[in-house]
Amino acid sequence: MKVRRLLQLTLQNLRTSRVRTLLAMVGIVVGTALLMFFLGLGQGLRERVLNRIFPVNQLELEPRSVQVFGTQQVVGQGPLDDSRVAQLTQLPGVVRAFGKRKSAFPARLWGGKELLGYNLFTEAFFDGMPVEMLRAELATFEHADAKPMGKSARCDVDLDCPAGAICVDALCQPVVWSAHWRATPAVALPCGKNDECQSGTCVEGRCALANAPPLARCLLDKTAGNGRDLEFDAERGLTARPCDAAGGWCKTAEPCPERMYCAADHPDTMLGYCEEPLPAVINPLLLEVFNTDMARSLGAVPVGSLAVLYGVRFHVAFGDSFFTKDAARPMQQYKQAQVVGFSRKAPELGVALPLAIVAHWNHRLRGEDPSGPYDAVLLETADNEAVPQVISAAESLGFSLSRKSQAARTAGAVIFFTALGLVLLALVVLAVAGVQIAQTFAMLVHERRREIAVLRAIGATGSDVAVLVLGEAALLGLLGGLAGVALAWLGAVAVDAAAQHWLANVPFLPEGFFVFPTWSAPLALGVSLVCCVLGAAVPARRASKLDPARVLAEA
Amino acid sequence: MSTSAAVVARGLRRRFALEGGGVVTALDGVDLDIAAGEIVAIVGRSGAGKSTLLNLIGAIDRGYEGDLAVFGQELRRLNERELARFRNRQIGFVFQSFNLLPGLTVGDNVMLPASFGAEMPDALVRTRAHHLLDEVGLGDRFHQPPMQLSGGERQRVAIARALLLEPPLLVCDEPTGSLDTATAEQILQLFQDIRAKRGTTLVLVTHDPAVARSADRLVRLERGRIAGTSLEAP
Numbered sequence: 001m002k003v004r005r006l007l008q009l010t011l012q013n014l015r016t017s018r019v020r021t022l023l024a025m026v027g028i029v030v031g032t033a034l035l036m037f038f039l040g041l042g043q044g045l046r047e048r049v050l051n052r053i054f055p056v057n058q059l060e061l062e063p064r065s066v067q068v069f070g071t072q073q074v075v076g077q078g079p080l081d082d083s084r085v086a087q088l089t090q091l092p093g094v095v096r097a098f099g100k101r102k103s104a105f106p107a108r109l110w111g112g113k114e115l116l117g118y119n120l121f122t123e124a125f126f127d128g129m130p131v132e133m134l135r136a137e138l139a140t141f142e143h144a145d146a147k148p149m150g151k152s153a154r155c156d157v158d159l160d161c162p163a164g165a166i167c168v169d170a171l172c173q174p175v176v177w178s179a180h181w182r183a184t185p186a187v188a189l190p191c192g193k194n195d196e197c198q199s200g201t202c203v204e205g206r207c208a209l210a211n212a213p214p215l216a217r218c219l220l221d222k223t224a225g226n227g228r229d230l231e232f233d234a235e236r237g238l239t240a241r242p243c244d245a246a247g248g249w250c251k252t253a254e255p256c257p258e259r260m261y262c263a264a265d266h267p268d269t270m271l272g273y274c275e276e277p278l279p280a281v282i283n284p285l286l287l288e289v290f291n292t293d294m295a296r297s298l299g300a301v302p303v304g305s306l307a308v309l310y311g312v313r314f315h316v317a318f319g320d321s322f323f324t325k326d327a328a329r330p331m332q333q334y335k336q337a338q339v340v341g342f343s344r345k346a347p348e349l350g351v352a353l354p355l356a357i358v359a360h361w362n363h364r365l366r367g368e369d370p371s372g373p374y375d376a377v378l379l380e381t382a383d384n385e386a387v388p389q390v391i392s393a394a395e396s397l398g399f400s401l402s403r404k405s406q407a408a409r410t411a412g413a414v415i416f417f418t419a420l421g422l423v424l425l426a427l428v429v430l431a432v433a434g435v436q437i438a439q440t441f442a443m444l445v446h447e448r449r450r451e452i453a454v455l456r457a458i459g460a461t462g463s464d465v466a467v468l469v470l471g472e473a474a475l476l477g478l479l480g481g482l483a484g485v486a487l488a489w490l491g492a493v494a495v496d497a498a499a500q501h502w503l504a505n506v507p508f509l510p511e512g513f514f515v516f517p518t519w520s521a522p523l524a525l526g527v528s529l530v531c532c533v534l535g536a537a538v539p540a541r542r543a544s545k546l547d548p549a550r551v552l553a554e555a
Numbered sequence: 556m557s558t559s560a561a562v563v564a565r566g567l568r569r570r571f572a573l574e575g576g577g578v579v580t581a582l583d584g585v586d587l588d589i590a591a592g593e594i595v596a597i598v599g600r601s602g603a604g605k606s607t608l609l610n611l612i613g614a615i616d617r618g619y620e621g622d623l624a625v626f627g628q629e630l631r632r633l634n635e636r637e638l639a640r641f642r643n644r645q646i647g648f649v650f651q652s653f654n655l656l657p658g659l660t661v662g663d664n665v666m667l668p669a670s671f672g673a674e675m676p677d678a679l680v681r682t683r684a685h686h687l688l689d690e691v692g693l694g695d696r697f698h699q700p701p702m703q704l705s706g707g708e709r710q711r712v713a714i715a716r717a718l719l720l721e722p723p724l725l726v727c728d729e730p731t732g733s734l735d736t737a738t739a740e741q742i743l744q745l746f747q748d749i750r751a752k753r754g755t756t757l758v759l760v761t762h763d764p765a766v767a768r769s770a771d772r773l774v775r776l777e778r779g780r781i782a783g784t785s786l787e788a789p
Contacts, residue, residue, distance in 0.1 A: 004677075005670035012658030454654040457615050458716070459643025459671035461636050549616035552650070552728075553606055 010472045017444055024440035025480040027433025028528050032484025034426035036524040037491050040514035042419025048510035050415060052285070054408030055344050057387065059379040061088070061399040079373035084397075088377055091393045093386030098133040099374030101358050102126070105365035106321030109337070109351070111314025114159075116300045123322050125350035128358025131183045133378060134281055138178035138341035141284070141306070158311060166311065168258070177310045180340040181279045182354065188215050188263065188273035189360050190333065196363060196370060198356045206273070207360075218255075218262035220270040266330050267317075277313055277338035281352040284342045289349075312339045319365050327365050345378055376402055430531045437535030441473060445543045452543055453551035462544035469540035470533055477532030481525040488524070489516070561724055561756040562589040562612055566621035569607050569779075581607040583779035584621070591626075591723065594750055594757040596770035603776040605760040606728060612758055613726040614642050626723060643672045647717030647755075651729035653709040655701040655716075661688065662697035665715045680719070687715040691745060707738030714745060718753075725749070727759045731766055743769045 014021050063080050078084075080099065088097040103126035110121040153172045155161050161172035184198060189207040191197050197207030208214065256262050256274035264272040284306055291302035303309065317334050319327030326332065337351065346352035362368040377399070381390050391401065391409075401409065445452070452465055460468075492514035503509055567585040570578050582604045589595050589612075597605045610616040611623055614630050617638065623630050626645060633641055647668075655664045665684040669675050688694050691711035693704075701709055710730065717725055727746075731739035743766060749755050759766055767773050775782045 008659070008663065009656075009670070012656065016658045450654070451656060453615075454648075454650070454656075455667075455671075456639070457613065457642065457648045458668045459639055461639040461671070463636075464639075464671055547616075549607075549610040552610070552615070 006468065006471050007475075009468055010475050013444075013448070013468075013472050014475065017447075020440060020444065021476060024437055025476055025483070027429065027436045028477060028480030028532060029483045029487060031426055031430030031433045031531070032481045032524050032528040033487035033491065034429055034484075035423060035527060036485050036488035036516070036520060037514075038419055038422035038426055039520045039524070040488065040492055040516040042415060042423070043517055043520070044510070044512065044514040045415045045419070046412065047515045048512065050408065050411055052344070052510065054404065054411065057381045057384050058345065058405075059381065059387065059390065059394070060402035060405045061377045061379060061394050062375070062402045064395075064398050064400045080375070080377065081373050085374065085377055087397060088379060088394060088399070091379075091390055093381050093383075093390045094379050095382050096133075096380045098130045098378050099355075100130070100133070100376055100378060101128040101355060101362065102375045103128070103350075103358050104362045104368060105319060106324050106326060107316060107318050107361075108320055108322055109314055109316045111312070114312060115303060115308065116298075120298070121322075124316060125347060126358050127347050127350060127352045128355040128362075129281075129345065129352045129378075130355050131181055134181060134341070134343045134345060134352065135178065137343045137345065138181055138281065139176075141342045142176065142178050142310070164307070164310075175311070177340040180276075180338070181281065183356060184210055185279055185354065185357075186212060186215060186260070186276040187278060187335070187357070188265075188275055189357075190265075190364060196360070198360075198370075215273040215275060216256070218272050218274045220262050220264055220272055261336050263333070263335050265333070267320075267332050267334055268329055275335070277336040278316065278353055278357060279340040280314075280337040281341045281343050281346045282309075282339060283344060283346040283348045283350075285344070285348050306342055309339050310341075313337065314339075318361050331365060427527070430527060434531040434535035437473060437476070437532050438538060441469060441536040441539035442542070445469065445539045445546075449543075449546055449551050452546050453548035456546070456548035457552070465546070466540040466544035469536055469543050473532040473536030473540070474529055477529035478525065480532070481528030484528060485521050485524055492516075560588050560624075561591045561593065561626060562587065562758070563624045564588075564611075564621065565623075567608070567611065567623055568620040569604070569611060569616070569618065570620075580779055582611070582619070585776075585779070585781055587774065587781065589756060589758060591756050592750060592754045593772060594746065594759070594770045595772045595774055596759045596761055596767045597774045597776060598761060598767055599776035599782075604779040605776055607779075608776065609726050609728055609758060609760045612724075613646050613648060614638055640672045643668060644720055645722050645724055647720075647722040647725045649710070649713050649717050649725060649727040649730045651732040653701075653706075653713045653733070655709055655712060657700065657702055659701075660698050661693065661701055661704070661712050664701060664712055665719055667716060668719045675720075683719060684715070687718055688712070691715050705738075706734050707741060710734060710738075710742055711745065714742070714749075718749065718755075721753065722755070724756045724758070727757060729761055729763075730759060731761070731763050736765070739763065739765060 082099065085097050085099045088094060103124075107124040107126070108122065109124040110119045112118070112120045153161065154170055155167035155172050156170065158166045161167050164174060165172040166175045167173075186209060189197070190205055191202035191207045192205070194200055194202045196202060199208050199210045201208040203214070206215070260274040260276055262272045263275045264270060287303055287306060287309065290300075294300075295302045313336050315334060316337050317332060319332035320334075337353070343352060356370075359368075359370045359372075363370045379390060379394070381387050455465060455468075456462075492512070496512040496514065499509065499513060500511075564585055564587040567582055567587070568580065569582040570580045572578055585604075585608060587608075597608060599605050607616070611619050611630075612625065614625065614633075617630060617633075619631075625641075628641060628645075630638065630641075655661075656667070659667070662681070662684050665687060666680050669680040685694065685697060688697055691714060693708060693711055693715070696704065696708070696712075701712060704712065710733075714725075714730075725746075730746075731742055734742060746757055746759075747769065750757060757770075759770060761767055772784060774784050
């Protein structure tokens with residue numbers, strides 16, 4: 001039978017039984033719409049909600065531990081050093097692996113006056129991360145590859161410049177903050193021996209910088225007020241080393257160069273070094289938590305976007321704590337840090353610093369070996385599908401998922417099974433629609449039996465008749481499927497619009513809850529088509545077996 | 556069995572099983588020869604087996620006993636697909652109630668037989684449909700739905716449909732049964748014209764004496780048997 005003629009006859013039949021076919025199509029439209037809707041919702045929740053909080057293809061592994069008398073004790077395979085990180089990198093499906101260290105020292109931080117009008121104070125927690133681990137993500141978040149290089153405007157301070165630019169030599173210049181995320185920033189780190197320094201050289205009680213001149217001495221301005229708890233002792237500061245001594249300081253020292261500040265050696269002196277601020281990376285979720293949960297109670301205005309946080313400086317007091325015993329005051333240091341980017345690998349309630357900085361302070365304040373083992377390893381897998389295999393392989397090497405990754409897996413599983421349940425529900429609706437199609441076509445075949453007999457009389461085979469009925473069902477499935485897909489899409493748009501309107505203050509609210517993978521529409525159409533064709537299969541067979549002589553005789 | 560004859564039936568018997576058990580014999584040993592180009596009217600009372608015989612000759616019923624050949628083709632030897640193709644090429648059907656598909660236009664109805672099996676270019680099919688509609692006097696109705704036509708016009712469309720693939724045999728079941736006398740006469744004249752122009756064999760089942768009179772030969776059936784073959788009025 002010619003396809004064009006088949007289509008013509010099929011359309012004719014659909015037109016003739018318009019109301020009945022439309023009613024039969026309702027179930028298919030609803031079922032397909034539900035299927036598509038839930039597929040999009042499941043994928044959207046995974047990609048836009050879960051993946052924002054816990055990137056699915058990133059795993060945080062820790063050495064396996066067991067509870068012994070209520071405390072976690074690491075068991076098995078020895079220290080988590082570079083060789084074990086390399087071992088994890090070799091696992092199939094793993095793209096990259098990096099060790100990280102958590103801060104083991106007390107610290108607190110304060111800042112935010114530039115944005116909020118007053119400083120916020122909090123205990124501080126740090127993750128020390130290799131710079132390579134975050135570099136690509138920082139650049140992506142900052143859109144570093146698309147930095148504007150427009151006409152430079154005159155300025156006095158950074159605030160005179162638009163976002164993405166800073167004031168350099170009285171001109172606004174584009175800045176790529178992620179470029180400031182360096183392993184060894186120009187920071188004066190106190191030391192006693194050479195092996196405490198990453199550069200391997202300790203000079204005058206400070207680690208020498210690799211491939212850089214020594215940092216200049218400076219004197220804090222009394223009015224600088226480097227923190228509310230500083231009790232500057234001018235006398236003690238002034239009785240330090242004389243101006244002409246090696247590495248000495250001068251009361252009349254020049255101000256620090258641009259982009260540097262004077263960091264005191266310890267809280268009880270005005271003497272310090274001109275340093276760069278510590279490059280700090282924060283998790284973008286921190287901003288959402290602040291905006292949705294904290295800003296109101298703190299009387300602060302929610303921060304509009306991540307962009308305004310680039311370059312913001314805050315103060316860090318190493319060895320000083322709100323909650324626990326402080327380090328001896330000479331061991332403490334007050335420094336500045338600067339937000340240079342955002343990463344979902346950074347701790348949600350903490351700050352990521354270069355690994356060497358955290359390792360240094362872990363050693364100085366807690367005595368940990370600076371080249372000692374990592375606390376955890378971050379793995380990046382090639383894709384989400386590789387994750388279960390990588391977890392299994394890592395577990396066999398003596399690792400277990402960190403609590404964060406475990407929570408991510410659990411949340412992922414909950415979303416997956418919920419979406420699966422909803423998709424199954426949609427499939428049940430489609431199956432019921434298929435039964436409805438079967439009933440409708442059984443009736444249609446019965447009503448058209450005379451017409452079918454005439455077709456048989458003029459030369460149609462039983463197969464031609466079956467193809468005609470199935471073609472009609474397929475067309476119904478296709479039209480119903482298209483309508484269902486369109487309905488699902490409209491539903492998704494409506495739900496997203498309603499969510500933006502009614503749930504604006506809910507944390508982690510994505511721009512949209514739905515992601516329709518490219519395969520979802522063809523799949524929904526295919527399922528709709530199959531349901532209709534299967535539903536019409538029995539009536540089609542019955543039509544093909546119709547005895548034309550008997551039907552014509554009945555007439 | 557002669558191959559020059561249009562229809563040759565020997566000892567043709569057709570029995571139907573009843574739902575409640577038992578068997579009814581609709582045709583009981585019919586011997587019939589119809590020559591090519593002949594117009595034969597089959598008459599008889601209701602239940603005499605007229606339509607059963609027509610269905611067998613029209614190859615839409617193959618549950619017979621005995622021998623039946625149409626243009627030399629023994630129908631029993633054809634499988635279901637071959638039989639459909641045979642009907643498509645060799646036989647045209649005309650029904651009492653026209654049986655046009657209401658969703659198609661007049662032209663599409665006429666072209667319908669070309670949809671099944673016939674490997675004929677679409678353009679040729681369309682030209683032939685136009686030509687046939689001209690021939691039956693409905694050349695200007697090609698794009699109209701059949702529901703807008705009168706009974707006689709619909710029957711003429713049905714005849715054009717039956718002739719599309721130029722079958723040598725037309726089987727007509729009460730072709731004038733739904734028409735008034737004047738229209739019926741026009742249809743009968745059309746049959747004569749068709750036979751004259753194409754040499755088509757026509758087998759007509761009818762209760763209408765006028766139709767019977769227009770035939771070359773009349774076959775009277777009674778209780779499944781041929782009671783006579785003549786030109787006398789039924």
